[in-house]
Amino acid sequence: MITGFIPSRSGRRQQKKRVSESGNVLFYILIAVALLAALSYAVTRGGRSSTDNLNAERARLSASELIDFSNALSTAVAQLRLRGVKPSELCFDHSGWGGANYNHAGCSDDLHKIFHPSGGGVNWTSAPAEAMDSSASPDNLWHIYGDNEIEQVGTTCAAAACADLILVVDELSLSVCQEINDLLDVTASGAAPPTDTDMGQTRYIGAFGYSATIGDEAGGSALVGKSSACFQRTAGPEYVFYKVLIAR
Numbered sequence: 001m002i003t004g005f006i007p008s009r010s011g012r013r014q015q016k017k018r019v020s021e022s023g024n025v026l027f028y029i030l031i032a033v034a035l036l037a038a039l040s041y042a043v044t045r046g047g048r049s050s051t052d053n054l055n056a057e058r059a060r061l062s063a064s065e066l067i068d069f070s071n072a073l074s075t076a077v078a079q080l081r082l083r084g085v086k087p088s089e090l091c092f093d094h095s096g097w098g099g100a101n102y103n104h105a106g107c108s109d110d111l112h113k114i115f116h117p118s119g120g121g122v123n124w125t126s127a128p129a130e131a132m133d134s135s136a137s138p139d140n141l142w143h144i145y146g147d148n149e150i151e152q153v154g155t156t157c158a159a160a161a162c163a164d165l166i167l168v169v170d171e172l173s174l175s176v177c178q179e180i181n182d183l184l185d186v187t188a189s190g191a192a193p194p195t196d197t198d199m200g201q202t203r204y205i206g207a208f209g210y211s212a213t214i215g216d217e218a219g220g221s222a223l224v225g226k227s228s229a230c231f232q233r234t235a236g237p238e239y240v241f242y243k244v245l246i247a248r
Contacts (some may be wrong), residue, residue, distance in 0.1 A: 055175065062131035063179035064164065069125065069142075069245035070167050070228065077118030077165075077245045085112050088206045092144045096124040102144065104205035107113055127169045131176045136238060138171035144245070146208045147200035151215030152225040154247035163208040165246035168199075170238050177230040177239035186229045187222050196218035198235040199242075214242070 079219060089106035094115040106112045113119035132138040146165050149155075155162045172180075174193070181187040187194065198221065200211025214231070215223030223229050226246040 004089060017127060019154045024098070024205045036060045056179075058130055059173070059175040060179045060183075062128050062176050063183055065128050066131060066148065066169060066180065067106070067228070068240055069127075069182060070241075072122055073114065073120075074243060074245050075165055076114050076122045080112065080114070080120055081246075083111070090165075090204075090206070091119070092204065094124045096126070097141065099204055100179045102205055106206050114203070131169075132173055133171050133239065136171040142202070143170070145200055145201040145202060146204035147211040148212070148242075149213050150242070150244060151220070151223060151228065152214055153244055153248050156213065156216075158210065158213055160208045161212050162248055164244050164248055165204055165208075167243040167245055168231070170240045171235070172230065172239040174239060176229075177232070177241065180230040180241055181222075184226075184228055186226055192230045192232075193239060194222040195221065195234050196231050197233070199233055199240065208248070 025030070034154070055112065070198055077090065081087070089109070089112045090103040091104070091107035091109075091113045091233045092115070093100060093104075093107045093113065094102070096115075110116045110118040114122050117125045126140045129140055130142060144167055147160075147163055148166055149158070149164050150166070154164055156232060177193045178187075182189045182191060183192070194215070196212075196214050196217055198212050199214055202209055202211065215226070219234075220231060224232055227247065228242065230239060230241040232238070233240050
């Protein structure tokens with residue numbers, strides 16, 4: 001009589017062992033897959049975080065550079081005025097502008113020149129390209145205007161008699177504008193910049209005029225009384241950093 005094969009006890013143990021080993025291998029594979037996925041996510045997130053941190057650091061460095069230059073120019077203006085140079089005699093002319101944009105009668109004397117060793121002694125420089133909004137085709141130039149007043153800086157009267165002498169750089173990136181305001185305590189870190197509809201853009205060549213008051217609108221309340229800040233000019237639109245050189 002033919003009987004069925006009955007595995008021995010040792011055979012059954014080996015079969016169970018093989019099944020158990022297969023289950024263990026599958027378990028370890030699943031763990032490895034999960035670990036690789038977690039590692040990949042961590043690397044991706046870490047790379048994105050590093051890039052964000054680097055961009056933020058670059059924006060802050062550019063903001064600091066802009067503020068430092070504006071302070072240097074403001075100091076030079078103050079020194080010339082202490083030497084008896086009148087506002088109407090201040091000369092911002094320099095070949096770096098690409099033309100005689102700021103040339104006027106006061107420039108006949110080197111002692112009146114901001115960018116001359118005998119005058120203010122400031123080294124002429126363009127604004128850092130890293131600070132600019134690349135989509136705006138910026139000129140990377142500073143500007144000196146004499147037809148704006150800042151709300152509650154000096155006297156505010158909406159006339160040429162109250163216009164302030166200001167240094168301006170426009171077409172900045174949003175991140176740089178935000179960093180400027182953070183460094184100057186204009187707004188909280190990361191907050192949207194204040195807004196104003198427009199500003200005058202008449203180069204200062206010894207005479208003041210009046211075109212606009214900056215900070216007189218609801219969106220620009222953070223600019224009130226601020227001699228230096230960054231705002232969004234909505235008529236542009238563009239982000240603008242200004243520094244008051246002479247408050248009137």
